[in-house]
Amino acid sequence: MRSIRAAYDALAAALGLSAILLLVLPAGCSRALSDPIPPVHDDEAAPRRGGTLRLASISDLRGLDPAGAVDGLSLGPVHLIFAGLVDYDEHARIVPELADHWSVEDGGRTYRFVLRTGVTMHDGTELTADDVKRSIERALHPSTPSQFASYFTGLVGYGAYANGEAEHLEGVVAEGRYDVRFRLQRPDATFPYLLALHAMRPTCKSAGYRYSDTWLPCGAGPFKLERGGWQPGTSLRLVRHPGYFRPGLPYLDAVEWTFNMQEPAQRMHFERGELDLVRDWTDITAARFAADPRWQKYGAVEGDNAMYGETMNTRVPPFDNVEVRRAVAAAIDREHYRLTGPARMRVLTQALPGSVAVDPSYVGQRYDYAAALEHMRKAGYPYDPATGRGGWPDPIEYLLYDQGAVTLTAPLLQQDLARIGLRIRLKVVSFPTFLTLQQRAGAVAISLGSNLLDYPEPSAVFDGLFTTSSISPEGTQNTSFYSNPRFDELAAKAHLELDPERRRALYQEANAILCDEAPWAFTFGFHFYDVHQGYVRGFRPHPVWPLDVGSVWLDRTGDELERMLGGGLR
Amino acid sequence: MLDARALARFRRNRSAVAGAVVVAALVLFALVIPLLSRHGPLTSNFPDGVGPDLMPVGPCAEFPLGVDRIFRDVLSRLAVAGRLSLVIATSATLIATAIGTVVGVVAGYYEGSGLKVPWPALAGLVGAILAALLGWMWVAVSVLLAGVATSAVRHFSGPRLNVDGVLMRVVDVLLAFPFLLLVMAIGASLDHTSSVTIFVTLGVTGWLGIARVLRAKTLQVRTLDYVVASRALGQSTPRVLLRHVLPNIAGPLVVSATVLVAQMIVADAVLSFLGVGIAPPTPTWGRMLFEGQSSIQVAPWLVAAPATILVMAVWGFNMIGEGLRDALDPRGL
Numbered sequence: 001m002r003s004i005r006a007a008y009d010a011l012a013a014a015l016g017l018s019a020i021l022l023l024v025l026p027a028g029c030s031r032a033l034s035d036p037i038p039p040v041h042d043d044e045a046a047p048r049r050g051g052t053l054r055l056a057s058i059s060d061l062r063g064l065d066p067a068g069a070v071d072g073l074s075l076g077p078v079h080l081i082f083a084g085l086v087d088y089d090e091h092a093r094i095v096p097e098l099a100d101h102w103s104v105e106d107g108g109r110t111y112r113f114v115l116r117t118g119v120t121m122h123d124g125t126e127l128t129a130d131d132v133k134r135s136i137e138r139a140l141h142p143s144t145p146s147q148f149a150s151y152f153t154g155l156v157g158y159g160a161y162a163n164g165e166a167e168h169l170e171g172v173v174a175e176g177r178y179d180v181r182f183r184l185q186r187p188d189a190t191f192p193y194l195l196a197l198h199a200m201r202p203t204c205k206s207a208g209y210r211y212s213d214t215w216l217p218c219g220a221g222p223f224k225l226e227r228g229g230w231q232p233g234t235s236l237r238l239v240r241h242p243g244y245f246r247p248g249l250p251y252l253d254a255v256e257w258t259f260n261m262q263e264p265a266q267r268m269h270f271e272r273g274e275l276d277l278v279r280d281w282t283d284i285t286a287a288r289f290a291a292d293p294r295w296q297k298y299g300a301v302e303g304d305n306a307m308y309g310e311t312m313n314t315r316v317p318p319f320d321n322v323e324v325r326r327a328v329a330a331a332i333d334r335e336h337y338r339l340t341g342p343a344r345m346r347v348l349t350q351a352l353p354g355s356v357a358v359d360p361s362y363v364g365q366r367y368d369y370a371a372a373l374e375h376m377r378k379a380g381y382p383y384d385p386a387t388g389r390g391g392w393p394d395p396i397e398y399l400l401y402d403q404g405a406v407t408l409t410a411p412l413l414q415q416d417l418a419r420i421g422l423r424i425r426l427k428v429v430s431f432p433t434f435l436t437l438q439q440r441a442g443a444v445a446i447s448l449g450s451n452l453l454d455y456p457e458p459s460a461v462f463d464g465l466f467t468t469s470s471i472s473p474e475g476t477q478n479t480s481f482y483s484n485p486r487f488d489e490l491a492a493k494a495h496l497e498l499d500p501e502r503r504r505a506l507y508q509e510a511n512a513i514l515c516d517e518a519p520w521a522f523t524f525g526f527h528f529y530d531v532h533q534g535y536v537r538g539f540r541p542h543p544v545w546p547l548d549v550g551s552v553w554l555d556r557t558g559d560e561l562e563r564m565l566g567g568g569l570r
Numbered sequence: 571m572l573d574a575r576a577l578a579r580f581r582r583n584r585s586a587v588a589g590a591v592v593v594a595a596l597v598l599f600a601l602v603i604p605l606l607s608r609h610g611p612l613t614s615n616f617p618d619g620v621g622p623d624l625m626p627v628g629p630c631a632e633f634p635l636g637v638d639r640i641f642r643d644v645l646s647r648l649a650v651a652g653r654l655s656l657v658i659a660t661s662a663t664l665i666a667t668a669i670g671t672v673v674g675v676v677a678g679y680y681e682g683s684g685l686k687v688p689w690p691a692l693a694g695l696v697g698a699i700l701a702a703l704l705g706w707m708w709v710a711v712s713v714l715l716a717g718v719a720t721s722a723v724r725h726f727s728g729p730r731l732n733v734d735g736v737l738m739r740v741v742d743v744l745l746a747f748p749f750l751l752l753v754m755a756i757g758a759s760l761d762h763t764s765s766v767t768i769f770v771t772l773g774v775t776g777w778l779g780i781a782r783v784l785r786a787k788t789l790q791v792r793t794l795d796y797v798v799a800s801r802a803l804g805q806s807t808p809r810v811l812l813r814h815v816l817p818n819i820a821g822p823l824v825v826s827a828t829v830l831v832a833q834m835i836v837a838d839a840v841l842s843f844l845g846v847g848i849a850p851p852t853p854t855w856g857r858m859l860f861e862g863q864s865s866i867q868v869a870p871w872l873v874a875a876p877a878t879i880l881v882m883a884v885w886g887f888n889m890i891g892e893g894l895r896d897a898l899d900p901r902g903l
Binding site: 264267282283285287291407410411414415426428 | 614623624625639864865
């Protein structure tokens, strides 16, 4: 009933608003962007402490337990609350964070981390090796619904621990107060990346061991949860951790989120100076900010960590025919896709998003209409564009859900594939239904594929999405059910290969196989476009994490700052 | 039904005439624009629809109502959506009116006296309900028709049922369900939605109001002298209903049906707005509203155009309905 009433309200609001628009706006006219609020001091000014950074989100927070923080919204606050043994620098390179240093021993089978001394957790205790071991065991405990657990099967003793046969994880050893060793069954070049995952970050012993959606977070990051500062569905307030191990940081007194605020409201509050930084723009609004010279220097592109494509089930006709898949990959005009969100979308022509592309200039798939027709001919389904005859004889169902970019790209795909004789019929389902069907063997012929990198390394794409071992009858991430022994071999070798150059070569060959055999037609990469007010200083989008505001400071006049400190949106 | 005096009263009602003009204009718009437009409703217009800032162009000579987020001509989509919306609304109204009339007249006519139902017809009805509950719709229809046909070809005995009580309790129960929730549930259960499934769904769920109105009117009419007289003269019940009752309840029937068209237009828009209407890329007014809402601040024409035409259509049919009610009102005779 509530959803229907909400729909009625939304429809009525849309009707009413449009009537007002018709009265007050000439046709085609749209409201101009306001001026940015400038900083008080010049570019050379030293950072000032104080103030509350005010953010908002169109959705609600799923939780603050790092073991379950997998979505873009949760990652923001979780990243501010929890520090890891290692993290990424501004070039997405692994650097020590809570670790003072680390070494690789035993031919890549053992990683030894030595912790910083004197790191204070949010509950006032000092970080020790036992905290690291306990936190990792907590994250990988069988009762914790972590989607990252499968990454750690190479840890010695993981199987026994995951099955509940062992009380502790044998492969994680706390040696002394500040020394932690990770023992692997075989060398794994990607292991340091896995330790940067938030799920692996140390948590306070006092916060409790069991996973919960309502678990109150406690870590060693620059901000901590204010007592009573999390109102699910409404707001979140983090305050400065006075014992943060990096001297002088953070500059801000607090960071606040308001949840469930729709994009038009966010834009209104932002332009009135009541929100300081916004990332939930619609594609059109983001493009307008990006194109406005007044706002360009306050806009920032987040990491290119998401990839999208059309995933074709290699076990379902006609996509069990590699030539049909090649035809699809060649028939899609990716530039048209990009035009649906030019500020946030980038044409993708290979299996790796921009942030981890081995060779960013590599063009593995591209729009080539003549080639697409030729592939259809080779597949045995020649199509004559002049007469419209030929092609695959039956309609092909394309599964989608009714939100986000796919509502725009699906009709474009339909138009592109009609030109090579593939008639697509769109079937809209709810998002949970979409996931269930897409991840079920034989249920879907073609659908939208998407992947947000868990860590910035090609294996984060290849292992889950395309290896034979990731196929399962239900709940598979390999939604194209793609299997290629050579590809599997390359993916496995890359894990073992510690030499970066040789690993890159393996990844590039694997990438070329995927582009040629086209289990996906790779279409576009996606990045958020953040816009902040001029007085928000020191914000640099992190190449991996969303909304990393740990070094942000506010440069407003005293009275404005006072109003901000008064807190809240009017 | 609409004699010269009633027609004159309708013509004197400016709101009603304005409503009729608006509806006629909408029908003309839906029929003619797709024939004249240079741009198809499903085709993206590259590069003409792309503005210099890579955004969809607004209203201009080439695209009088601008283009949408994937650069399709809004005018052409609006007109094709209008065809669909009008066809769905009128078809659903016809179905709902037919069901509502049968239920309302039968319930009103047999109120208090009951109806003797032959055993085969009763068995067919019970079997049809069971089959429908099991999801075997064709079996349900077949069983019901077989029962009724068997009862028609020869005489069978059967119990006397309180048909009015049964039908009105069914109406009460169905009215207790939120209309849209019921429609959404049916729509969601369908593997693929088309205009036919939408208007059938709306039609078989939208007859309740008409049934109640016509039952009340039939209760009045059946006591009139000429109806009593024809029954006393031995005229068959179907003949009495068709010759004497139906013509005298036609006024409220037409008024209710006209207003129902407007309700069906809104219901169709809501279904599309919620994503359980006709699958994209087929344009509907509700779908166009849904697609345009996220861009309302920067491309207001995407919402303004379908919203305006939706308001006009609903207002037009409502004004016609109001005008007909005033024109056919016996107090005005």
